[in-house]
Amino acid sequence: MTLWKSILAATALALASSTSVLAAKTDLVVGVVLEPPHLDPTAGAAAAIDEIVYANVFEGLTRIGPGGEVEPALAESWEISDDGKVYTFKLRAGATYHDGSDFDAEDVKFSLERAMAEDSTNAQKGLFAAIDTVEIVDPTTVKIMLKTPQGSFLYNLGWGDAVIVASESADGNKETPIGTGPFKFDKWSKGSSITLSKADGYWGDPVALDTVEFRIIPDAAAAVPALLTGDVHAFPNMPAGDALPQIQADPRFVVVVGSTEGETILSTNNKKAPFDNLKVRQAIAHALDREAIIAGNGSGFGTPIGSHFSPGNEAYVDLTGTYPHDLEKAKALLKEAGFENGFKATLKLPPPSYARDGGQVIASQLREVGIELEIIPVEWAQWLDQVFKAKDYDLTIVSHTEPNDIGIYARDDYYFQYDNPDFKAVIAELDVTSDQAKRNELYAKAQKIIAEDAVNGYLFQLPKIGVWDAKLEGMWENSPVQATDLTDVKWAE
Amino acid sequence: MTAFLAKRIAVGLLTLIVASIVVFAVLEIVPGDPAQLMLGMNATDEALAALREQMGLNQPVVARYLGWAGGLLVGDFGRSFTYSSPVIELIAERAVVSLPLALMALILSTAIAIPVGLFAAARRGKAADTLAMGAAQFGVAVPNFWFALILIYVFAVWLRLVPAGGFSGWENGLISGLRALLLPAIALALPQAAILARVTRSALLEVLGEDYIRTARAKGMPRGAVLWRHALRNAMIPVLTILGLQFAFLLAGTIIIENVFYLPGLGRLVFQAITQRDLIVVEGVVMLLVASVVFVNIVVDICYALVDPRLRTR
Numbered sequence: 001m002t003l004w005k006s007i008l009a010a011t012a013l014a015l016a017s018s019t020s021v022l023a024a025k026t027d028l029v030v031g032v033v034l035e036p037p038h039l040d041p042t043a044g045a046a047a048a049i050d051e052i053v054y055a056n057v058f059e060g061l062t063r064i065g066p067g068g069e070v071e072p073a074l075a076e077s078w079e080i081s082d083d084g085k086v087y088t089f090k091l092r093a094g095a096t097y098h099d100g101s102d103f104d105a106e107d108v109k110f111s112l113e114r115a116m117a118e119d120s121t122n123a124q125k126g127l128f129a130a131i132d133t134v135e136i137v138d139p140t141t142v143k144i145m146l147k148t149p150q151g152s153f154l155y156n157l158g159w160g161d162a163v164i165v166a167s168e169s170a171d172g173n174k175e176t177p178i179g180t181g182p183f184k185f186d187k188w189s190k191g192s193s194i195t196l197s198k199a200d201g202y203w204g205d206p207v208a209l210d211t212v213e214f215r216i217i218p219d220a221a222a223a224v225p226a227l228l229t230g231d232v233h234a235f236p237n238m239p240a241g242d243a244l245p246q247i248q249a250d251p252r253f254v255v256v257v258g259s260t261e262g263e264t265i266l267s268t269n270n271k272k273a274p275f276d277n278l279k280v281r282q283a284i285a286h287a288l289d290r291e292a293i294i295a296g297n298g299s300g301f302g303t304p305i306g307s308h309f310s311p312g313n314e315a316y317v318d319l320t321g322t323y324p325h326d327l328e329k330a331k332a333l334l335k336e337a338g339f340e341n342g343f344k345a346t347l348k349l350p351p352p353s354y355a356r357d358g359g360q361v362i363a364s365q366l367r368e369v370g371i372e373l374e375i376i377p378v379e380w381a382q383w384l385d386q387v388f389k390a391k392d393y394d395l396t397i398v399s400h401t402e403p404n405d406i407g408i409y410a411r412d413d414y415y416f417q418y419d420n421p422d423f424k425a426v427i428a429e430l431d432v433t434s435d436q437a438k439r440n441e442l443y444a445k446a447q448k449i450i451a452e453d454a455v456n457g458y459l460f461q462l463p464k465i466g467v468w469d470a471k472l473e474g475m476w477e478n479s480p481v482q483a484t485d486l487t488d489v490k491w492a493e
Numbered sequence: 494m495t496a497f498l499a500k501r502i503a504v505g506l507l508t509l510i511v512a513s514i515v516v517f518a519v520l521e522i523v524p525g526d527p528a529q530l531m532l533g534m535n536a537t538d539e540a541l542a543a544l545r546e547q548m549g550l551n552q553p554v555v556a557r558y559l560g561w562a563g564g565l566l567v568g569d570f571g572r573s574f575t576y577s578s579p580v581i582e583l584i585a586e587r588a589v590v591s592l593p594l595a596l597m598a599l600i601l602s603t604a605i606a607i608p609v610g611l612f613a614a615a616r617r618g619k620a621a622d623t624l625a626m627g628a629a630q631f632g633v634a635v636p637n638f639w640f641a642l643i644l645i646y647v648f649a650v651w652l653r654l655v656p657a658g659g660f661s662g663w664e665n666g667l668i669s670g671l672r673a674l675l676l677p678a679i680a681l682a683l684p685q686a687a688i689l690a691r692v693t694r695s696a697l698l699e700v701l702g703e704d705y706i707r708t709a710r711a712k713g714m715p716r717g718a719v720l721w722r723h724a725l726r727n728a729m730i731p732v733l734t735i736l737g738l739q740f741a742f743l744l745a746g747t748i749i750i751e752n753v754f755y756l757p758g759l760g761r762l763v764f765q766a767i768t769q770r771d772l773i774v775v776e777g778v779v780m781l782l783v784a785s786v787v788f789v790n791i792v793v794d795i796c797y798a799l800v801d802p803r804l805r806t807r
Contacts, residue, residue, distance in 0.1 A: 035765065037531065037575035037576060037769060037771075038575065038576060038577055044531050044532065044533075045531065045532050045533025045534070045535065045536065046531070046533075118539070118543070119543045119546075120539075120540055120543065121532065121540050121543050121544045121547065122540060123531075123532040123533050123535060123536050123540065124535050124536075125536070125537045125539065125540045126535060126537060174577045175577060175578065189661075189662060189757065190576065190583065190586050190587075190757060191586070191587060191756075191757025191758070191761050191762060191765075192659060192660055192661070192662075192755070192756075192757040193659075193661075215659060215755075216755065217658070217659075217755045218752055218755060218761070219752040219753055219755065221638075221642055221753060222645075222657070222658050222752070222753055222754065222755050225645045225646065225649055225650050225657040225658070226657050226658060226659075226755075228650050228657075229649050229650055229653065229656070229657045231656060231657055231658070231659065379525070379768070380525075380530065380768065381523075381524060381525025381526070381527075381529075381530050381768075381770050382524045382525060384525070384526065384529045384530060384534070385524050385525055385526060385529070386524070388529075388534060389526075389529065400534075402534075402535060
């Protein structure tokens with residue numbers, strides 16, 4: 001019996017003493033919910049790719065900063081011709097790829113032409129549609145000719161889909177990404193983690209971290225213990241809503257609620273009766289109570305929005321008062337539209353909790369004015385097929401996470417089926433305007449038109465709930481792009 | 494014995510062929526375009542067409558089935574749509590986690606269940622029996638993901654004896670690998686052990702009522718010896734059946750546990766592949782699971798024959 005006891009004690013001791021020692025000050029373990037399918041940001045829409053490689057491994061000519069502003073990256077500076085059609089970029093001299101090869105104008109031409117090519121599988125091919133030709137002036141100067149002026153061109157070049165890659169390594173980037181960033185790719189243990197380490201000879205300020213491990217933790221219930229045991233230091237996007245108060249109360253961690261580019265909306269099929277009737281859409285807008293929807297969205301956080309624009313953007317206009325929550329008005333509008341007794345419609349909900357949970361709340365709110373919604377849960381693949389492509393839907397809830405994407409309302413054949421020449425004119429003018437003050441004015445106009453037309457039910461801006469070790473500095477509060485930019489992250493002394 | 498084996502194997506092969514057709518057909522019907530899912534909402538039609546061509550989705554269904562099934566015969570599972578690596582590599586990477594996990598769970602559940610079943614049967618109707626079967630009832634009723642969370646909070650967060658999850662690979666040593674798999678294996682094993690203990694007990698009770706047990710006792714054989722030598726062997730048939738079923742369940746049923754402990758196993762792989770419409774990976778993993786179930790069933794059949802010679806001639 002004593003022997004048995006001592007064996008047990010010894011085992012416990014051995015197990016305990018070998019548990020992980022606190023990480024040294026230059027290591028970082030970041031928890032991510034989704035594993036990227038591959039690591040090439042120029043060949044897939046998955047946010048999970050950019051969340052690992054954007055700004056860390058790959059860089060573009062420009063980059064998007066923490067406040068959503070355009071900053072120079074591989075392009076040191078640029079000049080724009082007076083007609084807005086020729087961009088001349090002065091490139092960073094001395095930048096190298098992680099395999100040792102040099103970065104120069106050839107790579108810029110190669111990368112942009114690859115993205116524009118006929119057999120390109122770039123998920124944001126539209127970003128490059130305005131480019132006519134790319135011309136190499138000398139190894140550190142590139143001239144890009146546009147077919148038509150594009151006011152958002154510099155911003156577009158800052159997307160993860162527009163990063164600059166080398167012709168020698170481009171084909172292997174899915175498995176072994178080779179970029180010019182401050183971190184180089186080390187190892188990918190499929191299903192478990194991706195490791196980066198500090199790149200030697202980086203052209204910019206060297207990063208403070210030596211190694212970064214992105215650990216894939218898909219389950220919300222598993223994220224909390226991983227944080228509590230110190231296995232993971234930071235979750236830029238924490239999946240656990242229920243356990244948040246517990247973490248907030250713990251002085252070892254900080255919880256930072258920021259904003260994303262995700263406009264969460266009740267998308268409406270504008271060509272399908274009765275939603276083709278402005279009065280019906282206005283009635284829905286009046287029936288929605290944003291505060292209650294936010295409270296029930298799974299996390300309880302989120303900023304109410306009244307149009308399709310991020311409150312973090314300087315051009316943002318608060319239009320939440322356009323159609324305030326007013327049931328009587330909603331009923332009156334429905335009566336005017338000929339639906340005194342309400343009507344029936346369907347609400348297709350994709351998997352995220354903002355949709356599945358928020359959908360219940362919205363259905364009960366619309367029921368109060370007589371609109372009976374039948375809730376149909378769908379998977380993402382079905383959503384893309386039925387709602388997005390075939391436009392076979394009445395209402396759906398989805399978060400549009402692409403940055404600065406109000407332009408989608410001007411697209412023919414987009415799934416909202418919204419068609420307004422006035423709006424299209426504003427967007428067309430935006431395309432040829434590069435003066436920032438004028439652009440902001442046009443953005444305001446665009447926001448107002450779709451808000452008044454009540455194209456969709458505008459609900460809230462998706463929050464970014466970041467949780468990390470209190471001693472960690474430099475993590476981004478907001479996510480103007482879907483990225484985990486670690487270039488300024490360090491451990492406090 | 495040879496004829497018995499040949500028959501079992503032939504049935505197994507037929508099962509595999511039918512399964513391959515069903516699996517392929519079902520996934521063909523599932524809505525969702527893998528290319529659209531990969532490129533997202535802003536993709537142009539051109540880019541979608543280019544990707545579909547690259548993934549070979551433009552060929553007719555029958556040609557794709559034959560190409561895939563033919564590949565399986567020579568061990569080529571195809572190439573994943575999302576990960577750009579061969580499916581067989583993905584499966585191999587994941588199997589080194591899932592197989593040891595399932596085996597550990599199976600060994601654990603057997604090691605717990607058989608003694609508990611024996612113990613309870615030997616003390617039928619007494620307090621010990623009631624207690625053991627009460628515990629088993631609890632084990633059956635507790636959902637394994639909840640039990641897993643409790644284990645994490647007690648042993649990882651509170652006592653800090655094992656990691657809360659994750660798997661850093663066998664290359665970091667056998668001990669670290671086993672430690673990572675310990676809690677998941679326990680969480681998986683508990684409900685299985687509970688079922689197995691109940692089956693063992695009831696099978697034993699039935700056997701203990703037989704005449705030859707009374708004879709053995711009457712000739713002066715000690716209680717324990719009767720239980721081990723005569724009763725247990727005769728009670729093995731139902732126990733083996735359940736064990737065979739459980740192994741298949743453990744392999745396929747690790748999805749939840751692998752998610753809770755974020756282990757890079759087959760369950761996670763197939764779950765991810767389904768949401769991303771990486772059909773070729775789903776097909777590969779499902780076929781592998783079917784094959785392992787068929788294999789385990791053949792092994793169980795052989796075990797029946799070893800335990801009970803009468804079955805060999807059938």
